[in-house]
Amino acid sequence: MDSQHESAPATRPPDSSRSETTLRVNGKPHTLTVDHRRVLLDLLREDLGLAGAKKGCDHGQCGACTVLVDGRRVNSCLLFAVALDGCEITTVEGLAGDGEELHPVQRAFLDRDAFQCGYCTPGQICSAVGALAEAAAGHPSHVTDPATPSGEPVALSREEIRERLSGNLCRCGAYPHIADAVEDVIP
Amino acid sequence: MTATDAVLGAPVERREGREKVTGTARYAAEFDAPGRAQAWPVPATVARGRVTGVDSAPALALPGVLAVLTHENASRLGEPDDPTLAVLQGPHVPHRGWFVGLVVAETLEAARAGAAAVRVTYETEPHDVTLTASHPGAYVPESANGGFAAVTKHGDPDGALASSATRVDVAYSVPPLHNHPMEPHTSTAHWDGDRLTVHSSSQGTTAVQKELARMFGLPEDRITVRAEHVGGGFGSKGTPRPEVVLAAMAARETGRRVTVALPRRYLPAVVGHRAPTLHRLRLGADTDGRLTSLVHEVTTHTSRVKEFVEQAAVPARVMYGTPALRTAHRVAALDVPTPSWMRAPGECPGMYALESAMDELAAELGVDPVELRIRNEPETEPDSGKPFSSRHLVECLREGARRFGWEDRDPRPRSRTDGPLLIGSGVASATYPVLVSPCVAAARALPDGGFLVRVNATDIGTGARTVLAQVAADALGAPLDRVRIEVADSGIGFAPMAGGSSGTASWGSAVHEACARLAGRLAEHSGPLPDEGITAEADTSGTADAESPYARHAFGAHFAEVTVDTVSGEVRVRRLLGVFAAGRILNARTARSQFIGGLTMGLGMALTEDSTMDPVFGDFVERDLASYHVPAHADVANLEAHWVDEQDAHLNPMGSKGIGEIGIVGSAAAVGNAVHHATGIRFRELPLTPDRVLTALLEHEHPAGMLGV
Numbered sequence: 044m045d046s047q048h049e050s051a052p053a054t055r056p057p058d059s060s061r062s063e064t065t066l067r068v069n070g071k072p073h074t075l076t077v078d079h080r081r082v083l084l085d086l087l088r089e090d091l092g093l094a095g096a097k098k099g100c101d102h103g104q105c106g107a108c109t110v111l112v113d114g115r116r117v118n119s120c121l122l123f124a125v126a127l128d129g130c131e132i133t134t135v136e137g138l139a140g141d142g143e144e145l146h147p148v149q150r151a152f153l154d155r156d157a158f159q160c161g162y163c164t165p166g167q168i169c170s171a172v173g174a175l176a177e178a179a180a181g182h183p184s185h186v187t188d189p190a191t192p193s194g195e196p197v198a199l200s201r202e203e204i205r206e207r208l209s210g211n212l213c214r215c216g217a218y219p220h221i222a223d224a225v226e227d228v229i230p
Numbered sequence: 231m232t233a234t235d236a237v238l239g240a241p242v243e244r245r246e247g248r249e250k251v252t253g254t255a256r257y258a259a260e261f262d263a264p265g266r267a268q269a270w271p272v273p274a275t276v277a278r279g280r281v282t283g284v285d286s287a288p289a290l291a292l293p294g295v296l297a298v299l300t301h302e303n304a305s306r307l308g309e310p311d312d313p314t315l316a317v318l319q320g321p322h323v324p325h326r327g328w329f330v331g332l333v334v335a336e337t338l339e340a341a342r343a344g345a346a347a348v349r350v351t352y353e354t355e356p357h358d359v360t361l362t363a364s365h366p367g368a369y370v371p372e373s374a375n376g377g378f379a380a381v382t383k384h385g386d387p388d389g390a391l392a393s394s395a396t397r398v399d400v401a402y403s404v405p406p407l408h409n410h411p412m413e414p415h416t417s418t419a420h421w422d423g424d425r426l427t428v429h430s431s432s433q434g435t436t437a438v439q440k441e442l443a444r445m446f447g448l449p450e451d452r453i454t455v456r457a458e459h460v461g462g463g464f465g466s467k468g469t470p471r472p473e474v475v476l477a478a479m480a481a482r483e484t485g486r487r488v489t490v491a492l493p494r495r496y497l498p499a500v501v502g503h504r505a506p507t508l509h510r511l512r513l514g515a516d517t518d519g520r521l522t523s524l525v526h527e528v529t530t531h532t533s534r535v536k537e538f539v540e541q542a543a544v545p546a547r548v549m550y551g552t553p554a555l556r557t558a559h560r561v562a563a564l565d566v567p568t569p570s571w572m573r574a575p576g577e578c579p580g581m582y583a584l585e586s587a588m589d590e591l592a593a594e595l596g597v598d599p600v601e602l603r604i605r606n607e608p609e610t611e612p613d614s615g616k617p618f619s620s621r622h623l624v625e626c627l628r629e630g631a632r633r634f635g636w637e638d639r640d641p642r643p644r645s646r647t648d649g650p651l652l653i654g655s656g657v658a659s660a661t662y663p664v665l666v667s668p669c670v671a672a673a674r675a676l677p678d679g680g681f682l683v684r685v686n687a688t689d690i691g692t693g694a695r696t697v698l699a700q701v702a703a704d705a706l707g708a709p710l711d712r713v714r715i716e717v718a719d720s721g722i723g724f725a726p727m728a729g730g731s732s733g734t735a736s737w738g739s740a741v742h743e744a745c746a747r748l749a750g751r752l753a754e755h756s757g758p759l760p761d762e763g764i765t766a767e768a769d770t771s772g773t774a775d776a777e778s779p780y781a782r783h784a785f786g787a788h789f790a791e792v793t794v795d796t797v798s799g800e801v802r803v804r805r806l807l808g809v810f811a812a813g814r815i816l817n818a819r820t821a822r823s824q825f826i827g828g829l830t831m832g833l834g835m836a837l838t839e840d841s842t843m844d845p846v847f848g849d850f851v852e853r854d855l856a857s858y859h860v861p862a863h864a865d866v867a868n869l870e871a872h873w874v875d876e877q878d879a880h881l882n883p884m885g886s887k888g889i890g891e892i893g894i895v896g897s898a899a900a901v902g903n904a905v906h907h908a909t910g911i912r913f914r915e916l917p918l919t920p921d922r923v924l925t926a927l928l929e930h931e932h933p934a935g936m937l938g939v
Contacts, residue, residue: 060293080339089338094260095253097461099412100494104855107412135253149251153243156819159827160691161250162412162461168251205863212855214412214462215691216830217823218866 069137083119095135106211109166116173135165151224159215174207241819258416258431267486270341272331277848278357281321285349294340307445326849327499357565368562374541385554390523394514404579406841407504413461419477420487434727435720455720460690465571502570509583521552533568541576551608574891585658585899611781619780619880622811626787630809634789643910651793654908660896664782667726668771671740686725687717687737693820705745731888742883743768784887786810788896792904799924813887825871828893834861836901
């Protein structure tokens with residue numbers, strides 16, 4: 044910050060590198076003064092103590108940080124938090140709601156032993172939840188038959204599941220069991 | 231016995247599963263507290279030389295930056311056992327990416343901006359990072375990783391080769407490979423007076439504790455290292471890595487709790503890699519397809535910081551019967567990052583080469599490749615002459631062939647097509663040694679009827695907590711749900727790391743002994759238990775690691791079916807099936823996941839994982855997950871892991887062999903052999919990427935001089 048800003052009138056923001064931002068996270072509003080450089084992932088982990096979303100690469104290459112923003116899955120390491128004012132964020136901690144009951148995808152991951160070290164798991168689970176919604180809304184993927192009617196729900200074959208989850212890397216190699224788990228919860 | 235059989239081997243759900251799927255499992259970066267600072271390292275930007283100056287002022291001027299540590303101001307530490315940990319101790323830069331500074335700040339953003347603002351000047355020296363089989367600096371080391379002799383020889387390998395009816399003389403190369411666990415190497419450290427507590431993403435806390443004690447000049451009991459959850463390691467977290475030293479230094483310097491979470495792109499230079507290996511394989515066989523000679527020679531690199539020799543010729547000492555056998559390693563010390571363990575060091579690249587050469591020999595002889603391996607089954611371990619404690623390679627090959635449908639295979643290359651796709655199948659054997667180390671454990675019976683078992687195991691995703699509870703319940707004759715288990719804390723006592731496929735054997739032996747002893751005491755005890763319960767302890771030093779008169783190894787067989795696209799050159803694995811003989815399987819559920827994980831990593835080694843050392847810049851070109859391609863969901867279609875029932879009384883109380891590594895071992899050769907079967911072309915350099923495959927397909931269709939355009 045330069046000296047010009049320091050002597051600026053009180054109506055100017057006191058710090059041009061931070062802004063007040065309100066996010067609804069897992070149903071609860073949070074208003075924070077956010078460093079403009081702060082990405083959603085670091086806001087969740089450092090400011091809100093929601094460490095479920097993981098930092099695997101910090102570059103949108105691994106998917107471990109996947110959360111839902113307004114219902115759509117995103118790599119939270121690639122989104123500046125300040126640009127999400129007013130958005131609804133759901134993390135792995137908020138998928139199941141407040142009760143003891145797990146979200147069906149979480150339950151299926153346990154049933155299928157769809158993880159080992161667990162570090163990619165929250166991202167895989169959020170990504171699966173997002174992918175199921177996308178298919179239900181008729182979003183095609185690279186492997187969807189072009190003859191599929193537009194806007195109609197896409198049936199999730201094994202190949203569709205694998206394709207749609209390919210943005211989420213798992214070095215332990217739990218892929219077959221993850222696909223099993225997602226298959227289990229297809230409506 | 232029924233209760234015992236029910237608990238050991240049962241597909242019990244992971245104990246920490248709920249934490250992992252709900253996001254409440256805490257990893258090393260996630261132990262926050264008020265005042266916790268973040269730190270970002272500064273990597274060297276020259277391939278070799280020395281730091282001549284550091285200007286920290288621009289970094290210190292940034293808001294939120296607390297300190298800049300460099301070799302000029304960092305405190306001098308004791309000499310580590312592992313010289314790669316001697317960070318910020320001098321101006322010398324042994325390779326690009328070596329850490330020359332650390333910025334500590336209030337936030338991640340400030341630390342990162344600070345690291346970018348530090349100005350470092352260097353004096354550079356000429357560097358050499360290029361490994362060749364004829365590198366003039368290559369030498370025969372005293373030993374290879376694991377303490378194996380660098381060279382072994384039996385009979386007259388050269389003479390036997392010369393007089394063999396059939397010979398194969400081929401070279402293979404495996405590029406450098408990177409572990410890339412999903413959790414980058416991370417440590418959070420804080421000091422309370424002269425007590426140091428560290429949460430570290432490590433495969434074993436005892437080794438971290440010992441090294442920190444050495445470096446910071448503290449008694450071990452003033453250092454506590456925890457690793458409650460670890461996001462994978464695959465060898466790269468087997469011993470401490472520089473980030474834990476940096477975190478402890480920064481925490482002491484600033485008086486804060488400090489987290490150092492390495493950026494993904496920094497990992498290849500500082501956490502170890504699988505060294506590249508250049509192989510020459512010479513096999514001689516008689517007309518019946520029996521080996522008359524086997525020579526496996528490996529050239530690899532190490533850094534100038536320390537010697538690490540990938541023991542890739544070692545599996546040839548185990549696998550096949552032959553009257554003449556020579557195995558040899560040579561290594562060149564280059565200005566490269568220091569290599570280290572990556573899943574199945576030695577066996578993994580070594581078996582790629584040996585099993586590919588066996589496939590070539592089968593083709594030369596016109597013998598089925600499964601049959602060739604069965605014909606060369608040894609009676610005793612070829613190198614040592616020791617009897618095997620158990621060896622069911624033949625059963626794995628037969629069972630795998632049956633499950634895979636091998637007998638329907640037309641052995642002729644290029645015999646199956648599907649439109650533009652060539653289809654082929656291949657087989658390879660796998661092996662991995664049985665390793666075990668001493669460990670301590672304690673078991674306590676509580677007045678409420680429960681049991682508390684404490685052992686400093688680390689669960690890096692293997693399911694160690696769960697399996698060890700099963701071992702305890704078995705030894706106690708108690709219901710599994712009455713056994714509580716505490717792991718991953720150096721305060722519990724010494725334990726070996728989760729590595730070398732030895733964790734369960736090592737920790738489990740101690741747990742079994744403590745629990746069996748406790749069961750004995752309980753049998754003698756009458757009346758209610760005292761409030762503090764009754765405790766029994768075990769220390770397996772001298773017993774678990776006693777020399778065995780047997781050669782102890784796990785074995786396996788891998789079968790792969792691939793398609794090769796003649797238009798794009800893309801190889802895809804349709805099916806990959808492994809059958810393993812690894813002693814008693816202690817948890818069918820977690821074991822299957824580990825085997826499949828190994829197969830998957832092997833698939834990556836075969837098809838996508840490639841790292842290149844830039845000769846000019848002196849670093850790895852592929853440093854992130856966008857350029858270093860680990861398998862993704864879409865790459866993994868149909869993987870199967872099976873095992874044969876193997877009883878072996880010469881192992882440990884559980885009768886188990888390790889399972890963490892063997893799954894990767896045969897994968898690359900099975901895939902490569904399948905690609906040969908599909909195309910008729912022998913590829914001898916990994917990975918089998920479309921550029922290589924398409925070029926070879928074009929050359930095959932259009933021999934030299936015919937392409938013309």
